[in-house]
Amino acid sequence: MKHYFSAEMKELTETVRAFAAKELAPHADELDREERLAPGIFKKLGDLGILGITIPEEFGGANLGAKAMVSVMEELSYAEPGTCLSYLAHSLLFVHNLAQNGSKEQCDRYLPRCVTGELVSGMAMTEPGAGSDAVGMATRAVREGDYYVLNGTKMFITNGPIGDVFLVYARTGEGRQDLTTFIVESGFPGFSVSKKLSKMGMRSSPTGELVFRNCRIPVQNRVGEEGSTVKHMMKNLDIERVGLAAMSLGIARACLDHSLKYAQERNQFGESIVNFQAISEKISNMYIGYRAARALVYEAAHVVDEGRRANQEAAAAKVFASEMATKVALDAIQVLGGYGYIREFPVERLMRDAKLLEIGGGTSEILRSVIIKEFVRKTR
Ligand SMILES: Cc1cc2nc3c(=O)[nH]c(=O)nc-3n(C[C@H](O)[C@H](O)[C@H](O)COP(=O)(O)OP(=O)(O)OC[C@H]3O[C@@H](n4cnc5c(N)ncnc54)[C@H](O)[C@@H]3O)c2cc1C
Known part of the structure; x- marks a missing residue:
């Protein structure tokens, strides 16, 4: 994976990780309970410089491409997936979409204010x-x-x-x-x-x-x-699906970290539960699923960055990553036992969050049919 990470991207990832650990993670339970975003979060994301992550600098964007977007999505989602979903709707479904399909006058009128967080979009x-x-x-x-x-x-x-x-x-x-x-x-x-x-x-x-x-x-x-809408949709779908797949990576990594920490701390039968093969196997499988999904997501992002259609790659990445994250979250609940099932521990929330990613932006059923249709089209 190293070849996908420029020095600039590494710095970006660390900056967003630190921001999310301070501004989002400590409030995740409360935001979930109260069904609201953190006050002023869009302004803060604007100050961080990530609301126009993929769009040209002339509209205030960072012009960093799909791989950088993936790393931002993973970090935000690791800390608080709901905020990341709102960020995705703003920065990809509106901002990126308008930058791709709008006129210069429309972009000048709306994008600079979206990039600072003055306007929230969808x-x-x-x-x-x-x-x-x-x-x-x-x-x-x-x-x-x-x-x-x-x-x-x-x-x-x-x-x-x-x-x-x-x-x-x-x-x-x-x-x-x-x-x-x-x-x-x-x-x-x-x-x-x-x-x-x-x-x-x-x-x-x-x-x-x-x-x-x-x-x-x-x-x-x-x-x-x-x-011209169908043409617009096609242009944007790949990067949107890659972004949603990246959100699944963040959720899976969070579940893996919670499981590993808990399994090492929790003792039963006089020893740490991480020593029980049934538990360690679940955690190893979480890691395997996460790494495999991450490779697929970055590969799809790379195709997008090269300016090629990533129809099948994006669909495959989203199906695999989202189904992997739901499975990882369910296994994390199992690793935590009864504590996994109660709301004081974060994994039940992450499981509820993970499920959306199998539905939004194209369901797994539809995306599997996208993959097949593309094979049929190529055969013809
Ligand atoms: C939290 C959330 C946020 C969302 N945000 C947005 C947003 O910002 N903007 C927006 O426009 N939309 C948004 N959506 C909508 C989302 O993209 C749709 O829910 C999704 O595309 C599925 O559509 P549907 O819910 O109508 O399900 P349906 O299309 O009715 O599907 C129901 C079931 O039938 C299956 N199905 C349907 N057709 C086929 C087929 N041909 N072959 C096999 N199976 C099939 C589906 O896979 C699914 O399992 C959001 C949804 C949610 C839940």
Whole structure:
């Protein structure tokens, strides 16, 4: 793995690790219980210089690429996965996406304020009736002079209840792929958050349902041409999935560390439980799963950094890493025994957090089908 790590990346990783250990890890239980982010966290992440980790310097970004993004995601997720999920929705689903697909004028208008944390952002694609089949969305935008009028509902939107600005996908024609992307500010008339959703895990990250009722969007907030959304989605999907896979690495490493520490400290039958083969094997397998997933995630990030499509690599990395993290978290609970099951110890929270990563950004079932479809396409 060393060849993936520049000196700059090592320094970045250490800086983010120290930040997360101080600002996030000590508050993780409280944030989970109270279902909220730490106050002012986006401003602090902005001061750290990581909100525009992948975007060009002209918009205030760090322009460091997907591998650097992976190391940041792993460190934040190690300390507090929910905050990392909100960070991902902001820095990849909005900031990276707009930098890839928006006009210079749109980027100048929004990105510098997103990078400092003055604006919190997200992306709204999923609907109550359109999840895996996102292209089947019903939200519609109709042009009226210099505005589009948007009507519809978006479901499960990360940062929905707290966000200032969102990329919203909507139907603008009759064809299945006639979808267009809009920049929608939460202050636009007709925008509302109909509910904040209470979740099993990732509870510090605010998730909401957004409703648009005759929401008026200026034409200059249309991203690209009408009907170009599917192209935008494709451009962004790989890096988003790599980012989600990197979050799983952080969770797995945290579970491994908790398990190792506990197994060495806990005595039963007059000796440390780490000496029992059934326990040591679980911990060794955690390490093996984590290292294997890490290699896949960095390989996929490397393909993204080379500017190639990483369709299969990103799907494989996300499926493997997310399923590995859930398994590692369940095993960590087993290693801690009864203490693993109660809320004073962090592994039950990490297990709840881990599960989301098998669902969000493309479920494991869908990603396995992505891998197969790519083989079939190549064969043809
Ligand atoms: C906490 C959280 C945060 C999220 N954040 C965002 C966000 O910021 N923005 C956003 O737009 N969305 C977001 N999502 C939505 C997320 O991406 C979707 O939940 C996900 O894509 C799955 O869609 P669905 O929930 O409608 O499930 P469905 O698509 O209804 O799937 C239900 C089940 O059927 C399976 N299935 C569906 N189709 C197939 C198929 N063809 N073959 C085999 N199996 C299939 C699925 O794998 C799944 O197991 C978030 C979700 C959660 C839970």
